[in-house]
Amino acid sequence: MILDAHGHVGPWPDFLIPHPAAEHLVAAMDRIGVTAMGISHLLAVGPDAVRGNAMALEIAGRFPGRFGVWQVYNPHHRTPLAREGAPGLWGVKLHPDVHQCRLDDPLYEPVWRTGLPVLAHGQTDSPWSDPAQFVTVAARHPHVPLLMGHTGLWPYGFGRAARLVADHPNVFLETCGSKMTGRWIARLAALAGAERVLFGSDACFLDLRTGYGRVALAPLADADRALIQGGNLARLLGLPLPDLPGSSGSPEKGNPA
Amino acid sequence: MPKYVIDAHRLIGPVPFDDLPADPRGEMDRLGIDRALVTHTLSLYSDPGAGNEALLALGDPRLVPVPVVVPGETGEDLPGVRMVRLCPERHRFDLTGPATLRCLSALGLPAAIDLDETSPAQLRHLAERLPGQRVLVLNPGYRRLRALGELMDAAPNVWAEIGTVNTQGGVEWLAARFGAERLVFGTGAPVADDCGPRFLLDHLDLPAEDVERIASGSLEALL
Numbered sequence: 051m052i053l054d055a056h057g058h059v060g061p062w063p064d065f066l067i068p069h070p071a072a073e074h075l076v077a078a079m080d081r082i083g084v085t086a087m088g089i090s091h092l093l094a095v096g097p098d099a100v101r102g103n104a105m106a107l108e109i110a111g112r113f114p115g116r117f118g119v120w121q122v123y124n125p126h127h128r129t130p131l132a133r134e135g136a137p138g139l140w141g142v143k144l145h146p147d148v149h150q151c152r153l154d155d156p157l158y159e160p161v162w163r164t165g166l167p168v169l170a171h172g173q174t175d176s177p178w179s180d181p182a183q184f185v186t187v188a189a190r191h192p193h194v195p196l197l198m199g200h201t202g203l204w205p206y207g208f209g210r211a212a213r214l215v216a217d218h219p220n221v222f223l224e225t226c227g228s229k230m231t232g233r234w235i236a237r238l239a240a241l242a243g244a245e246r247v248l249f250g251s252d253a254c255f256l257d258l259r260t261g262y263g264r265v266a267l268a269p270l271a272d273a274d275r276a277l278i279q280g281g282n283l284a285r286l287l288g289l290p291l292p293d294l295p296g297s298s299g300s301p302e303k304g305n306p307a
Numbered sequence: 308m309p310k311y312v313i314d315a316h317r318l319i320g321p322v323p324f325d326d327l328p329a330d331p332r333g334e335m336d337r338l339g340i341d342r343a344l345v346t347h348t349l350s351l352y353s354d355p356g357a358g359n360e361a362l363l364a365l366g367d368p369r370l371v372p373v374p375v376v377v378p379g380e381t382g383e384d385l386p387g388v389r390m391v392r393l394c395p396e397r398h399r400f401d402l403t404g405p406a407t408l409r410c411l412s413a414l415g416l417p418a419a420i421d422l423d424e425t426s427p428a429q430l431r432h433l434a435e436r437l438p439g440q441r442v443l444v445l446n447p448g449y450r451r452l453r454a455l456g457e458l459m460d461a462a463p464n465v466w467a468e469i470g471t472v473n474t475q476g477g478v479e480w481l482a483a484r485f486g487a488e489r490l491v492f493g494t495g496a497p498v499a500d501d502c503g504p505r506f507l508l509d510h511l512d513l514p515a516e517d518v519e520r521i522a523s524g525s526l527e528a529l530l
Contacts, residue, residue, distance in 0.1 A: 064450060065450040065451070067475055068452075068475065068477055081510055228449065230500065233500075256475065257472075257478075259511075260473050260500075260503035263503040267337075267338060267505060268502055
């Protein structure tokens with residue numbers, strides 16, 4: 051089972067995305083065997099979280115089991131959030147850099163109170179989302195699963211990101227980004243433990259095939275690859291774990307795709 | 308899956324900022340890459356001449372040398388070389404200045420240039436000044452897809468490396484506009500990733516003959 055922790059739909063103003071639609075993503079997922087992808091709509095990351103979140107939930111409903119939704123919370127607009135158990139919901143997406151609001155800002159308190167898993171953009175040396183801020187919020191909210199998007203984005207910071215969160219087991223290192231390599235995914239598994247590393251592609255922003263290829267062809271043991279490409283996220287979201295050695299196949303908490 | 312794969316963009320040697328494999332052959336074997344065009348890291352991070360000397364001494368037919376040329380300094384006698392690399396930003400020279408134009412004319416070889424070392428406008432200017440010059444754009448990335456397309460439209464002797472064309476469907480978008488014969492498999496490894504681009508090559512939504520072109524045929528035609 052391959053689960054993509056970090057995906058998007060929709061256009062983005064910064065550059066051309068030839069295939070921003072969910073239909074194309076499903077075709078690409080089918081081609082390489084990705085079961086499901088967690089998405090936020092790029093409109094929601096941008097100026098209209100309410101409308102973008104509704105569009106993402108509509109897509110998840112249209113393709114049952116293929117998309118989970120990371121509903122975007124804009125701290126300036128105090129976006130209304132669906133609670134745990136909402137159909138198709140995986141958690142909350144934060145983008146401190148786009149929203150220009152530090153990850154450790156109190157404006158995010160409503161997010162942590164939901165108890166939902168949180169996927170946040172992480173960017174080494176950013177004033178908004180440096181990995182040190184993940185440590186701060188992970189210590190404040192140790193029961194909230196927190197995915198560090200991009201593991202800090204820049205290769206020079208990957209090792210530091212892994213070291214910083216070593217004592218915060220609720221933080222997971224999500225691996226999408228144009229500077230990530232298969233070599234670094236294997237290094238992160240060695241540094242942090244494969245159980246703390248999650249596959250994400252950033253598709254449609256980035257190409258799903260390139261993103262998954264980094265995991266598929268990374269120099270990893272098969273058991274570690276199985277954890278990274280789906281096992282860890284399935285456990286975190288409470289999805290069945292059919293492919294994992296020693297798994298009972300039972301969800302640990304209810305939050306189906 | 309393509310029968311024969313050539314990576315048009317690889318490095319050999321150590322880099323100063325990371326602990327990466329200095330010899331590409333182990334990863335090439337693991338990933339099913341038959342040959343690679345390689346530049347020595349000494350040429351990028353130290354002395355271009357010393358790097359070229361080490362590169363040309365490799366003597367392995369799997370590793371096709373791509374020496375780095377600094378116009379007016381590194382010499383124009385490069386026996387057996389099929390492509391050179393230019394680093395106008397790193398080595399601080401003018402890509403369309405008289406020294407470079409004179410050097411490229413004398414060499415008569417294709418030139419590989421990282422887009423981060425120049426700009427689409429500079430490359431278009433180069434193509435206007437030397438219309439017969441073949442250029443392989445390394446590391447075009449995904450954020451400048453529109454500008455890359457405009458360049459390839461204006462300059463028919465420009466090819467693009469696909470390893471960093473990394474937005475959803477970006478390679479197919481280029482192939483639809485310019486043909487797979489203008490696209491070349493390359494990675495920039497080990498600094499850049501080779502696993503993702505190698506997987507992408509096997510899963511392109513293109514006819515098999517176009518995938519073969521991208522895997523090796525387009526590069527062979529370029530050279």
